Amino acid sequence: MTYKVLISDPLSEDGIFPLREAGDVEIVLETDLSKELLLERIPDFDALLVRSQTQVTREVIEQAANLKVIGRAGVGVDNIDLEAATENGVIVVNAPDGNTNSAAEHTMAMLTSLARKIPQAFYALKQNRWDRKKYVGVELKGKTLGIIGLGRIGAEVAARAKGQRMNVIAYDPFLTEEKAENMGIGYGTFAEVLQAADFITVHTPLLKETKHIINKEAFAMMKDGVQIVNCARGGIIDEDALYNAIVEKKVAGAALDVFEQEPIHHHKLLELPEVIATPHLGASTIEAQKNVAIDVSHDVITILRGGLAQSPVNIPSVPQEVMKKIEPYFYLSEKLGAFLARLGNEVVEEIWIYYAGDLAEIEVTPLTRNTVKGLLKRHLGDHVNTVNAAFLAEKKGITIHEQKTSSTKGFTNLLTVETKSKSGKRKVAGTLLNGLGARIVKVDHYSMDVVPEGHMVLIHHKDQPGAIGRVGSLLAKNDVNIATMQVGRTEIGGDAIMMLVIDKQLEQHELDQLQELTDIYHATAVDL
Ligand SMILES: NC(=O)C1=CN([C@@H]2O[C@H](COP(=O)(O)OP(=O)(O)OC[C@H]3O[C@@H](n4cnc5c(N)ncnc54)[C@H](O)[C@@H]3O)[C@@H](O)[C@H]2O)C=CC1
Numbered sequence: 001m002t003y004k005v006l007i008s009d010p011l012s013e014d015g016i017f018p019l020r021e022a023g024d025v026e027i028v029l030e031t032d033l034s035k036e037l038l039l040e041r042i043p044d045f046d047a048l049l050v051r052s053q054t055q056v057t058r059e060v061i062e063q064a065a066n067l068k069v070i071g072r073a074g075v076g077v078d079n080i081d082l083e084a085a086t087e088n089g090v091i092v093v094n095a096p097d098g099n100t101n102s103a104a105e106h107t108m109a110m111l112t113s114l115a116r117k118i119p120q121a122f123y124a125l126k127q128n129r130w131d132r133k134k135y136v137g138v139e140l141k142g143k144t145l146g147i148i149g150l151g152r153i154g155a156e157v158a159a160r161a162k163g164q165r166m167n168v169i170a171y172d173p174f175l176t177e178e179k180a181e182n183m184g185i186g187y188g189t190f191a192e193v194l195q196a197a198d199f200i201t202v203h204t205p206l207l208k209e210t211k212h213i214i215n216k217e218a219f220a221m222m223k224d225g226v227q228i229v230n231c232a233r234g235g236i237i238d239e240d241a242l243y244n245a246i247v248e249k250k251v252a253g254a255a256l257d258v259f260e261q262e263p264i265h266h267h268k269l270l271e272l273p274e275v276i277a278t279p280h281l282g283a284s285t286i287e288a289q290k291n292v293a294i295d296v297s298h299d300v301i302t303i304l305r306g307g308l309a310q311s312p313v314n315i316p317s318v319p320q321e322v323m324k325k326i327e328p329y330f331y332l333s334e335k336l337g338a339f340l341a342r343l344g345n346e347v348v349e350e351i352w353i354y355y356a357g358d359l360a361e362i363e364v365t366p367l368t369r370n371t372v373k374g375l376l377k378r379h380l381g382d383h384v385n386t387v388n389a390a391f392l393a394e395k396k397g398i399t400i401h402e403q404k405t406s407s408t409k410g411f412t413n414l415l416t417v418e419t420k421s422k423s424g425k426r427k428v429a430g431t432l433l434n435g436l437g438a439r440i441v442k443v444d445h446y447s448m449d450v451v452p453e454g455h456m457v458l459i460h461h462k463d464q465p466g467a468i469g470r471v472g473s474l475l476a477k478n479d480v481n482i483a484t485m486q487v488g489r490t491e492i493g494g495d496a497i498m499m500l501v502i503d504k505q506l507e508q509h510e511l512d513q514l515q516e517l518t519d520i521y522h523a524t525a526v527d528l
Pocket residue numbers: 074075076077096099100103148149150151152153154171172173174203204205206209210213231232233257258280281282283284
């Protein structure tokens with residue numbers, strides 16, 4: 001199988017070698033696509049690789065019938081409609097570490113340039129103006145740098161600013177006093193940081209919660225003559241409020257790498273001499289571009305081949321050591337879900353998934369998603385996957401319960417899935433037998449030992465002599481070969497079930513014939 005990958009923003013050629021060498025990947029490089037052309041191209045592709053330029057909107061995602069993964073060669077994913085991706089089962093991955101250093105270095109370059117007015121002085125010099133008085137700056141040493149958002153980049157900026165002998169104070173919802181102390185910086189609330197700082201730099205992602213956090217009210221809290229740096233995302237700072245704060249001399253200067261709408265043309269902020277800017281260059285170094293392209297290429301290949309990504313954005317990442325433990329159960333969990341889905345035609349209202357024995361010791365969320373995927377697939381088809389399974393279940397009004405239990409019924413591991421619908425509850429349990437693979441060991445309250453694959457027929461009947469024979473004869477008459485057969489009953493002469501593994505899929509009329517046999521209550525075909 002060959003996977004088609006569209007690269008729609010310029011990516012480092014040195015960084016995409018994992019894709020080039022993959023053998024099963026066809027790369028199409030088409031940058032600067034118009035919205036219309038992207039919509040036209042996208043249905044052909046299994047993967048899309050972007051930076052910050054391509055706008056991966058809901059419309060694009062919904063048009064992308066074959067898309068499995070969107071790789072963001074960088075950090076910010078605000079140009080990708082994550083909700084639409086999740087709803088459509090498309091995994092989004094990014095490269096969170098590869099450009100941290102470059103972004104931090106660019107921030108420091110902007111901070112220094114701002115303090116010493118280097119771009120303005122250079123521009124004047126280019127125009128033959130030797131003006132030493134006009135471009136007197138301020139030192140960074142001894143000044144307070146306020147950092148809003150102390151993640152990977154914020155923390156690197158803090159370390160570098162300390163090297164410049166600045167006092168650093170930061171606000172981040174995850175920053176504790178102890179952590180700040182260990183880093184040798186101060187910490188405060190959002191307002192305290194704004195009030196204390198001579199320079200403010202923002203390093204949050206652009207989210208609903210961070211949109212315009214630096215607004216008119218925020219500027220009012222700041223010191224007069226404060227200088228602002230934004231190498232994170234346009235939109236974190238309200239551009240109109242910044243413009244006014246500069247015109248009113250509240251803000252002495254601003255260094256901007258990013259804008260609310262990119263690319264910019266004749267932006268009013270650029271008309272102000274206090275503003276210096278770069279065209280979103282924070283991650284534009286040879287090293288960062290190579291790093292992010294390598295990381296995202298690896299993740300994209302892994303996902304296309306059915307593996308689990310290192311840096312997924314819209315599904316929780318699973319550490320490698322946890323993955324090793326749960327991977328063997330993936331097959332079993334999906335098959336149990338699929339088995340239950342075929343037992344009845346009624347609308348499932350609730351799902352319980354019980355994890356026992358070895359399973360009770362590990363992180364099972366990925367298995368829960370996989371079970372739900374197996375269950376929903378019967379009616380929703382291949383559209384459902386581990387990314388959107390929980391979302392689709394919720395949309396269909398199905399509640400999912402996940403429970404760890406100590407009751408293993410003698411198995412070293414036991415995965416039990418139970419569904420509730422209007423007519424009652426159905427249950428199937430499975431285990432992974434050491435060296436022998438997956439087995440269904442219980443259907444409702446009947447014990448079994450069946451490999452969960454192939455064509456099966458589950459027959460509810462009365463425990464009477466001749467019932468098994470009649471089923472065997474009818475199947476033989478229809479030229480259906482029985483591979484294995486298991487029988488279980490509650491009591492002699494009571495309700496019983498037969499679980500047959502057969503060599504072909506039963507036709508509806510064959511099922512009807514089975515149900516007409518004496519002592520047979522009901523027959524269900526289960527094709528896994
Ligand atoms: N200019 C450029 O070329 C680049 C820009 N970026 C931007 O920088 C952003 C940050 O990148 P990283 O540091 O790698 O991300 P990160 O996820 O490591 O750090 C973000 C931090 O912001 C904090 N945060 C979230 N909401 C906040 C709030 N309301 N107030 C204060 N802090 C808040 C988070 O707790 C987290 O610690 C990215 O999301 C991206 O948009 C990243 C790389 C290059």
